[in-house]
Amino acid sequence: MSGRFLMLHSFIILPLILLFICQEVIANTEIINFLAAEESNVDFSSTTVVSWPVLNYKNNKGHWNVDPALLDTPLQQVCEPETGIAPEKPFSCPHELWVALDLDDERWISYSKFTLRLSWPASSRAKFTVVNHASLLQSPADFLLEIYSPEAILTRLSKPHRSAIDDAASITAPHLSRAGSSATRLKYARMRVVDTGVRTPTPDLNASAAQAVQPIPFILILEQLYLGVLPASLLPTVCFLIPVLSCAALATPWIIGYLDRSIQQARQELRNSSTAREKKER
Incomplete structure (x- = not known):
């Protein structure tokens, strides 16, 4: 369970770190x-x-x-x-x-x-x-x-x-x-x-x-x-974003499914741990 939570936290924290290290303009x-x-x-x-x-x-x-x-x-x-x-x-x-x-x-x-x-x-x-x-x-x-x-x-x-x-x-x-x-x-x-x-x-x-x-x-x-409509200086950015966004769109269902399974497993483990604790207390 700890490994899954660590992976989930890394998935959330890394974009925040990248956001804060960017120079303000x-x-x-x-x-x-x-x-x-x-x-x-x-x-x-x-x-x-x-x-x-x-x-x-x-x-x-x-x-x-x-x-x-x-x-x-x-x-x-x-x-x-x-x-x-x-x-x-x-x-x-x-x-x-x-x-x-x-x-x-x-x-x-x-x-x-x-x-x-x-x-x-x-x-x-x-x-x-x-x-x-x-x-x-x-x-x-x-x-x-x-x-x-x-x-x-x-x-x-x-x-x-x-x-x-x-x-x-x-x-x-x-x-x-x-x-x-x-x-x-x-x-x-x-x-x-x-x-x-x-x-x-x-x-x-x-x-x-x-x-x-x-x-x-x-x-x-x-x-x-x-x-x-498209300025010349933005063309390389658009050409870079098109494959990136396409890959992100294809990967999003898999990522959501993986995170959902991890969350469900974590919840089940918490329920099992809570049930075991209650039985021990009885």
């Missing part, structure tokens, strides 16, 4: 899925758009830090013209990041749907030397993730900023490439961030330093969607 994620439809190409060679970082097939991941807008600022109003952005520098707001998404690679040409994933730390535990103290580093922020086509960027340039561009003698306004005959699947991603909380002062920092808003670190990952 807390993070926020913003995901947007979009269609890679062909649209008219735009020549942005005379603007700052060409200097934006690019995510593509070979380099589909990037790390950045962006200063969040002030607390209680509506996300939709961050880095908009009414907030005081200079017309001559429409993409110079410190609270946003623009990234080009190059989907024209031949290895991506057969995929029509993509996903862009933005992840930033909600909190992370940082350990310091004996001189300092362990503290909880927080990144309380909200992100707004949007996808723009080249023509949408051209429209954004043309509305409030076109006069400033036209007045600059050394700058030629962007235009549709080859009179709109050139098609591209190029897209642009816009990330805006706003602060959502106040940092708790630590023993090593004074109140003013603790209240200061720090840049928010985040990761961007661009991936194709298999069958229109």
